[in-house]
Amino acid sequence: MFFHIVLERNMQLHPRYFGRNLRDNLVSKLMKDVEGTCSGRHGFVVAVTGIENIGKGLIRDGTGFVTFPVKYQCVVFRPFKGEILEAVVTMVNKMGFFAEAGPVQIFVSNHLIPDDMEFQSGDMPNYTTSDGSVKIQKDSEVRLKIIGTRVDATEIFCIGTIKDDFLGVINDPATV
Amino acid sequence: MIEPYNKLVKLAARAFYDDLTSKGDNQLKTGRSDNRGIAVVVLDALTRRQWVREEDLAKDLKLHTKQLRRTLRFFEEEKIITRDHRRETAKGAKIYSAAVAATADGHQAAKEGEEKVKLHTHSYCCLDYAQIYDVIRYRLHRMKHKLKDELENKNTLQEYICPNCGKRYNALDALRLVSFEDEDFHCESCDGKLEVEIDKIAAQDGGDGDDNARRRRREKLKDMLQKMEAQLKPLMDQLSRVKDLPVPEFGNLQAWEARASAAVRAAGGDINAGDSKMSQLGYNGVPLPYRGDTKVVVDFNNTEGEGEGFKSETDSxxxxxxxxxxxxxxxxxxxxxxxxxxxxxxxxxxxxxxxxxxxxxxxxxxxxxxxxxxxxxxxxxxxxxxxxxxxxxxxxxxxxxxxxxxxxxxxxxxxxxxxxxxxxxxxxxxxxxxxxxxxxxxxxxxxxxxxxxxxxxxxxxxxxxxxxxxxxx
Structure with a gap:
C-alpha cells in the first residue's frame, strides 16, 4: 500500500555546496540518499515529493560539515498481509517462484501455487497447468496475495499465494 | 478436589499416549517388546500417588526400572510430570518412606530393600497438574488449529529443513537460501540441500493434484476434524469442568515431604492412624485397585458415623x-x-x-x-x-x-x-x-x-x- 507521509532527516552537507544553490543541493542530496531505501517502519521510500521545512544548520565541530534537519514529504510503499499485488516473476524453481512488485521481493512457495500447476524443469523452468493453457515462468506477470511479511530494520520480504480466486497469471510474455 | 484432575489425566493418557512405544527404533517389534499402553498404566498409577520414588513405582508396576524411567523421561519432556533427583543415604530415603506411609498405606512392602548405607541417587516423580492442564489445552489447540488451517489452505508458511544439520527455515527466509548455481535452497550454515518439510496431515497425493484429489483431501480433513471433535469431547468436557477448580499442588519434593511428615506428627505419630485419616479424606495416594469417588460425609444429625457414609454407597x-x-x-x-x-x-x-x-x-x-x-x-x-x-x-x-x-x-x-x-x-x-x-x-x-x-x-x-x-x- 502507498502512503504519502512526512519524514524527517538530518542531512549533513559539505561546505563546498554552500552558496546560492545550497537549498537545491540539499534537496538533490536528500533524494539521492533517501529514495529507494527501505525502513521496516515506513516501508520503501518511492519518491520525495516536496520539502516541508529546512531547519537551522548546525556546524559540526572539527569537520566543517553542517547538519540540517529536513522535513520532507514522500511516497512510501509498505506491503501488508492480505494485500493483493501485481508482480513480475523473476525466478522459478522447484520450491516455488520469486516475484518483484517494485522494490518488494515476494516468494510464492510451491504449495501456494494451485494444485493443478506442475513444475517443469528445463532451461526455462516454469509452472504449467496440465492442459498447458497457463504458464508461469520468468517475466510472467502474476497477481498474488501477500500472506506473510518479514520486516527487518532495512528490509522487507514477503511471501505470497496464488492459490485463490482471481489470482495467478495476468499477462504471459510468451503469448504477447 | 483432585479427582477431576485425575480423570483428566486418565483421559489424556488414553487419548494421546495410548500407542506410545518407548523403544529403540531399530528394535524389532516382537510380541514381547511391544510395550504399548505402558504410558497409560504409568500415568494411571501416578494419579493414585503423589511424589513417588521411581524404584518403588517400578516395583509396584512390576516394570523394569529402565523401562519405567524411559517412559517417565518422555513424560517429563511432555511437561506432564516433574521429577526430582537427589543423592541420599538410607536415612534420607527413610524420610521419604515416612512421608509415603503418611499418604499411602499400601507401601510398607516397598520399604524392605532400603537398608543401604551407600549414597545413592534416587529419582522421584510426581504429576504436575497445573502444567498438565495447560499442556492438554495447548495440544488440543494446536491440533484444531492445524486441521483448520489445512482445511482452509491457510497453512501457508512452508518450512524447510536441512537434512545435514537439522536447521529449520521457513518460506520467509527463502531469499537468503536461494543459490544461483542450481534451483535448490541451500542451508546457510552447512550448504546442504534443504528439503521441504512435510508436516501435512493429509497425505500428499504425489503431484496429481486434480480437482478430485483436492476434494477428497478436503473431505478427509473435514472428517478428521469432526472425528477429533467427537472423540476428544470427553476430554474437552473434563477440561472445562476442571477450569474453575483449584489445582492440586504438591509443591516440590522437600516441601511435600515436610508437609507429609508434619501430618504424621499431627496424627500423634502413629502412622496407622495417619493412614486411615488420610485415606478416609480421599487423599490421593491410596493404592486401591479402583478408587471410587471422593466421599464427603456430612454429619447432619450427629448420629451418623462414618460407616453411614459407606453404607449409603451400597444402599443407594x-x-x-x-x-x-x-x-x-x-x-x-x-x-x-x-x-x-x-x-x-x-x-x-x-x-x-x-x-x-x-x-x-x-x-x-x-x-x-x-x-x-x-x-x-x-x-x-x-x-x-x-x-x-x-x-x-x-x-x-x-x-x-x-x-x-x-x-x-x-x-x-x-x-x-x-x-x-x-x-x-x-x-x-x-x-x-x-x-x-x-x-x-x-x-x-x-x-x-x-x-x-x-x-x-x-x-x-x-x-x-x-x-x-x-x-x-
Whole structure:
C-alpha cells in the first residue's frame, strides 16, 4: 500500500555546496540518499515529493560539515498481509517462484501455487497447468496475495499465494 | 478436589499416549517388546500417588526400572510430570518412606530393600497438574488449529529443513537460501540441500493434484476434524469442568515431604492412624485397585458415623418413594413408589407415625408442625387431582406393569426392584423433595417401616454422594 507521509532527516552537507544553490543541493542530496531505501517502519521510500521545512544548520565541530534537519514529504510503499499485488516473476524453481512488485521481493512457495500447476524443469523452468493453457515462468506477470511479511530494520520480504480466486497469471510474455 | 484432575489425566493418557512405544527404533517389534499402553498404566498409577520414588513405582508396576524411567523421561519432556533427583543415604530415603506411609498405606512392602548405607541417587516423580492442564489445552489447540488451517489452505508458511544439520527455515527466509548455481535452497550454515518439510496431515497425493484429489483431501480433513471433535469431547468436557477448580499442588519434593511428615506428627505419630485419616479424606495416594469417588460425609444429625457414609454407597440402589409430581406417564413404577397407599391413609387424616420412625423424619415433622396443616390441605387436594389424572392416563399400562412387578417382588423389600431404573430415579432426586416425601410416605405402611428407615437415614449422605457423582460425570 502507498502512503504519502512526512519524514524527517538530518542531512549533513559539505561546505563546498554552500552558496546560492545550497537549498537545491540539499534537496538533490536528500533524494539521492533517501529514495529507494527501505525502513521496516515506513516501508520503501518511492519518491520525495516536496520539502516541508529546512531547519537551522548546525556546524559540526572539527569537520566543517553542517547538519540540517529536513522535513520532507514522500511516497512510501509498505506491503501488508492480505494485500493483493501485481508482480513480475523473476525466478522459478522447484520450491516455488520469486516475484518483484517494485522494490518488494515476494516468494510464492510451491504449495501456494494451485494444485493443478506442475513444475517443469528445463532451461526455462516454469509452472504449467496440465492442459498447458497457463504458464508461469520468468517475466510472467502474476497477481498474488501477500500472506506473510518479514520486516527487518532495512528490509522487507514477503511471501505470497496464488492459490485463490482471481489470482495467478495476468499477462504471459510468451503469448504477447 | 483432585479427582477431576485425575480423570483428566486418565483421559489424556488414553487419548494421546495410548500407542506410545518407548523403544529403540531399530528394535524389532516382537510380541514381547511391544510395550504399548505402558504410558497409560504409568500415568494411571501416578494419579493414585503423589511424589513417588521411581524404584518403588517400578516395583509396584512390576516394570523394569529402565523401562519405567524411559517412559517417565518422555513424560517429563511432555511437561506432564516433574521429577526430582537427589543423592541420599538410607536415612534420607527413610524420610521419604515416612512421608509415603503418611499418604499411602499400601507401601510398607516397598520399604524392605532400603537398608543401604551407600549414597545413592534416587529419582522421584510426581504429576504436575497445573502444567498438565495447560499442556492438554495447548495440544488440543494446536491440533484444531492445524486441521483448520489445512482445511482452509491457510497453512501457508512452508518450512524447510536441512537434512545435514537439522536447521529449520521457513518460506520467509527463502531469499537468503536461494543459490544461483542450481534451483535448490541451500542451508546457510552447512550448504546442504534443504528439503521441504512435510508436516501435512493429509497425505500428499504425489503431484496429481486434480480437482478430485483436492476434494477428497478436503473431505478427509473435514472428517478428521469432526472425528477429533467427537472423540476428544470427553476430554474437552473434563477440561472445562476442571477450569474453575483449584489445582492440586504438591509443591516440590522437600516441601511435600515436610508437609507429609508434619501430618504424621499431627496424627500423634502413629502412622496407622495417619493412614486411615488420610485415606478416609480421599487423599490421593491410596493404592486401591479402583478408587471410587471422593466421599464427603456430612454429619447432619450427629448420629451418623462414618460407616453411614459407606453404607449409603451400597444402599443407594434402593428405590425411593417418588413424590407424585415427579411421576410422569412413561415411568415404570411400583405402587409404593407412586405413593398411592399413603395417599389413602393421608386422606383419612390419621397418619400416625410409628414408633420406629426415624429421627430425620421426626425432626422435620416438628419443624413443620405449624405449616403442616395448611400444607396438608393443599397437598391433599393437589395430589388427589394429580393422581386422578394420572390414574386415567395410566390405567392401561399400570395394570400390567405393576402387577408383574409386584408379583415378581412379593416381599416388602423394595431395595432390589427395577435395578435398571435406579439411575434414573437418582437423577431426579434433588434435595428439596425429601422434606415431604418421608412425611407423606412413611408413617402408614407398617410392613415397610424398617425399609424406609434405612432410606431416610441415608438421605443426606446420599445427597452429597450424588453431587460428587454428577460432577464426575
Amino acid at each position: 440402589t434402593t428405590l425411593k418413594v417418588l413424590p407424585p409430581w415427579m411421576i410422569t406417564s412413561g415411568m415404570n413404577l411400583t405402587k409404593e413408589q407412586r405413593g398411592e397407599v399413603k395417599e389413602e391413609t393421608k386422606l383419612d387424616g390419621t397418619s400416625t407415625s410409628t414408633a420406629t420412625q426415624d429421627t430425620d423424619d421426626k425432626k422435620s415433622t416438628i419443624a413443620h408442625a405449624h405449616n403442616k396443616n395448611i400444607q396438608d390441605e393443599y397437598i391433599k387436594a393437589y395430589y388427589a387431582a394429580l393422581l386422578k389424572q394420572q390414574h386415567e392416563m395410566e390405567e392401561a399400562t399400570k395394570n400390567q406393569l405393576s402387577n408383574a412387578l409386584v408379583a415378581a417382588n412379593p416381599s416388602s423389600n423394595t431395595s432390589n426392584r427395577q435395578v435398571g431404573n435406579k439411575s434414573k430415579r437418582e437423577e431426579d432426586d434433588d434435595g428439596t423433595e425429601w422434606e415431604e416425601a418421608p412425611i407423606a410416605g412413611n408413617g402408614n405402611e407398617g410392613y415397610k417401616v424398617g425399609d424406609l428407615n434405612v432410606e431416610a437415614e441415608k438421605v443426606p449422605a446420599d445427597d452429597e454422594d450424588d453431587d460428587v457423582d454428577w460432577e464426575e460425570g
